[in-house]
Amino acid sequence: MPCLRECLPKRRHQGRRIVMKVFIEETNKKAAIRFEGTARQLLKRLKINPATVLVARNGKLISLEDKLSDSDDIKILEVFMGG
Amino acid sequence: MDRYCRQEKMIPHSKLKGKTVAIIGLGGIGCMSAQLLARSGVGKLILVDKDKVELINLHRQILYDELDIGKPKVKAAVAKLSAINSTITIYGLNMTVTKDSMRRIKADLIMDCTDNLAARKAIAHHCAKKKRPWVFATALATKGMVKAVMPGEDWFDSTFKGKHGFHDVKSKGVLNAGCNAVACLQVSCAMKLLAGKKVSSSLILLDVWDNKVEKVLSNP
Numbered sequence: 439m440p441c442l443r444e445c446l447p448k449r450r451h452q453g454r455r456i457v458m459k460v461f462i463e464e465t466n467k468k469a470a471i472r473f474e475g476t477a478r479q480l481l482k483r484l485k486i487n488p489a490t491v492l493v494a495r496n497g498k499l500i501s502l503e504d505k506l507s508d509s510d511d512i513k514i515l516e517v518f519m520g521g
Numbered sequence: 522m523d524r525y526c527r528q529e530k531m532i533p534h535s536k537l538k539g540k541t542v543a544i545i546g547l548g549g550i551g552c553m554s555a556q557l558l559a560r561s562g563v564g565k566l567i568l569v570d571k572d573k574v575e576l577i578n579l580h581r582q583i584l585y586d587e588l589d590i591g592k593p594k595v596k597a598a599v600a601k602l603s604a605i606n607s608t609i610t611i612y613g614l615n616m617t618v619t620k621d622s623m624r625r626i627k628a629d630l631i632m633d634c635t636d637n638l639a640a641r642k643a644i645a646h647h648c649a650k651k652k653r654p655w656v657f658a659t660a661l662a663t664k665g666m667v668k669a670v671m672p673g674e675d676w677f678d679s680t681f682k683g684k685h686g687f688h689d690v691k692s693k694g695v696l697n698a699g700c701n702a703v704a705c706l707q708v709s710c711a712m713k714l715l716a717g718k719k720v721s722s723s724l725i726l727l728d729v730w731d732n733k734v735e736k737v738l739s740n741p
Contacts, residue, residue, distance in 0.1 A: 442637075461615065461649075462593065463664075469560075487686065488683075488717055489683060489684050489685050489686050489687075490684065490686055490687040492680065494737045495692065497736075497737055497738060498737065498738040498739070499680065499724065499737055499738065504739045508735075512736075515690070515737075516659035516664070516687070517681070517684050517687045518659055518660075518664070518666075518687055518688055518689070518693075519635075519636060519637055519638050519659050519661075519687065520548075520549075520636045520660045520661040520662065520689055520690040520695050520700070521546045521548045521549065521550050521551065521633045521636035521637075521638050521658070521687065521700075
């Protein structure tokens, strides 16, 4: 799994740090990172295969081409097909 | 006393007795969903599976016991469900789910309890063509997902297009409590659909190990 340790951002809004919160369901890991780009680019940075996951931003599933910003709350959901 | 009086306040039997529900896949999810629908008094159930009962199924697939090992799942399931509720009609179809074979299914609602992407695609295709609702359900390890898919909603293809190479029950296992909890949520969605009530379009995520249930809006 990728290393999720990141430098905390220096950007602030009304005195609060702006960070993207990322939760990776498969490994049950949380991270706070600075990132701007698409969901696909985020997965690439985290070394996660985009064919095996869904991405939710602020409680809503999004496409891999949707753009993310630092203030987003991201969940990377594992896809599985067991019955 | 009426057999269904304890559920009448949530769903009148008049809403169920004339309905046909197809349960596609008789594994961990399908066994529980079929049993709950049979006990609820859905008028006609169509059970679909191509497999035979194996020893490794018994920890979670609640319609089978040791004497059923080697029997076709549909045969064992029809026998068990008929003993549970003799007042409903139950058919078994021992077949592989494909776009072609799905033409044999004529139902008001389809319960997707399969274990692979190809079968789910066939169900999505069939329901889109016939303008029928279906309830997607999947389980792995301690987790699950459930979603009611309404006619005209292109949810499955748009969400899972290009997805492959993910884990399955062979690689990660499945907890009996997990897949049976998923089936309970699936049946709850089905009951509301059969009763003509509003059903959430969200994808329900469940993890019985962490006591988590959450909803994610799902129209990417």
